[in-house]
Amino acid sequence: MHIIWRYAGWALFGLAVAWLLLIYFPSLLARIQPNIPPGFVRIENGWVYALAGLLVIIGFILIYTWLVTYLSNHRSGRKRSFWPLFGQGLTHLFLLLVLLFAYYPILQILAASFDPRNTLYRILPPASDNLLVRARVIPDFSQLSWENYAKLFDGFVLYPYQGILLLMAGLCLLFALGLAAYRRLVGDGDVDSPWARLQGRSLALFALLGFALVVFLSPSQFTGQGTEAKFMLWVRNTLFVSGITGILAVLLTATAGYAFARFNFPGRYPMLLVFIFIQMFPGFLGLVATYVLISNLGLLNTFTGLVLAYSGGIISFGTWVYKGFLESISKSLEEAALIDGASKWQAFTLVLLPLSTPMFVFIFLLQFVGTYSEFIVANLFLTGVDSWTVGMGLRNFTTGQFSTRWGLFAAASVLGSLPILLTFYGFQRYFVSGYTAGSVKE
Template identity: 35%
Template sequence: MFRGFLEPAYLWRHIVIWLCIVFAILPVLWIISASFDPSNTIIGQKLIPSNPSLENYRRLFNDPTHPFKRWMLNTLKVSLVTSALVVAITSLAAYSFSRFRFRGRKTGLFSILLIQMFPQMLAMVAIYLLLLWIGERFARFGLNTHGGLILVYLGGAMGVNVWLMKGYFDTIPTSLEEAATIDGATRFQCFYKVILPLSRPILVVIFFLQFIGTYSEYVLAKVLLSSNNVLTLAVGLQTFIGDQYAKRWGVFSAAAIIGSAPILILFALLQNQLVSGLTRGAVKE
């Protein structure tokens, strides 16, 4: 056993693996250490603080100028609503492209993929002016509103997700829908009573990926939101270290640790569905 471990081909693979593990874990350990360091700075910080305390966490929850709990609620609301709407709209679009044959089908598929290749930041000015125009008519969907931010996120989430879900729908036999149709089911009943229950893994994957993307998004939220009480977590965290003479790295680290908890919890709950959802549909059978 030890002879095999000392073989060069075996040894260098393990060295690379352990280097990657250290490279990934060390920043996390450093952030955790900074959150318990009361000096509130990263200059001269040690991996194990000399006098660890919960002072940064107390500052985080007791600072009225930085409403961390409000930012967390805002982020969860925007992320959950956006993810749910993306799953609903994407499933309808992907089912149409997978099961129906209509004029412009291939053109539509490649068009949404082509548009997705250009990031939303390229259209930042147009998006800003569009929300400004919408806000004059529908105040809940204008600038500095969560409704407007959700609309923008929805517009940028369709392309890849439609292709991903279409590939999964293509692996489901059409004979199941034909049998349901013989029993008297309508096309829409075949969709939500036959296809959707069988597509739970890919629905979970798209929901999870969209949740992560929305939860951590910074640029669009920074441009479209301005009031302190409507900021998302990513924009709010930047305010802790944005001042030149009042950087709060310890509080920032504490907020980052707490802010990562929802994604870890969601991954723990959905990990069984994520594996099958990502692998099935990748190859057309």
């Protein structure tokens, strides 16, 4: 019986693939109009050249690996096959192509951000001898300009004390990065070594200084004409809202996760179910109701109101993750503390909290990154250009009333994704371990 099901599954899969290949793809291809718009470079049978080029490269790799293996065999007198080395060469080729795929959008948006003509959509091709440049596959780097970036900073006044804060924050970050590089060089993998602690402290100081900077920046410092001159203000707003939301997520979920992991009160299981299933209601469709609530509280168009509106969506997941983390920690430490006469609260704050830092960092970062990208709720609750967030500002560039301003959009995208990019790469370890903690169980 089981076998039949299995074959039925494969048959169904085969049917789907056959439909996809024989019916769907031809119908898709039939939808392409065979006409060439002006300025569009098309090479008849170009794929043949590309394939031939690829084969030539593979041939080179083959010859190269064979030669290398032959020479080393000749010298050492051993007989080793060259196929593993050839396989590695092919792997590198494949990975380079994947890298190209992954970085092509980033390359294009970087190029667009330096293009002063403010558009991705130029009819006239650049005059160049290079076919790839003429087809605009490779951006035309002959006309770089900082104009788009300059527009984003137009009329931005930085007070001296803020400049000092910025400088100090930058120094802290550099110091932490330098320490990280030094530790990597020395091979210091210990997370509790003095250097590691110093690195952690300087990162914390950087976060503190950055937060102070975010709080002290005010809309009156942005005197430029046009909405795009307020871009740094939007970044500041977004960082502020995301940071507070992240902290709130940790505060709200820590005690709840502890209670679920360690207490055995009646009703624990139904409460856990409530926590999970409530989250499955599509959150932002309750927006009108949330809007009514926030407006009755008189918090419309304030960051407090926005953070409160976000707070509903962050609890379940964080609680669930933190509970799982605590369950993986042995109870013996707290039990020792409890026997010594500590209260539950003391056992939690003195024993478990210090151990939980990685998980709190993960929950904070997840909220921080998630909120940074959010624009639907923000769009409803915040009005006025001064309180926009990055997402709203970017939407404004691409869905603008008059025309899409790609140059500005590109420059703003590059700057706007930097905080998240840095956070992500800086805390990669936390992201990866946090995400996989729940999944990779034995």
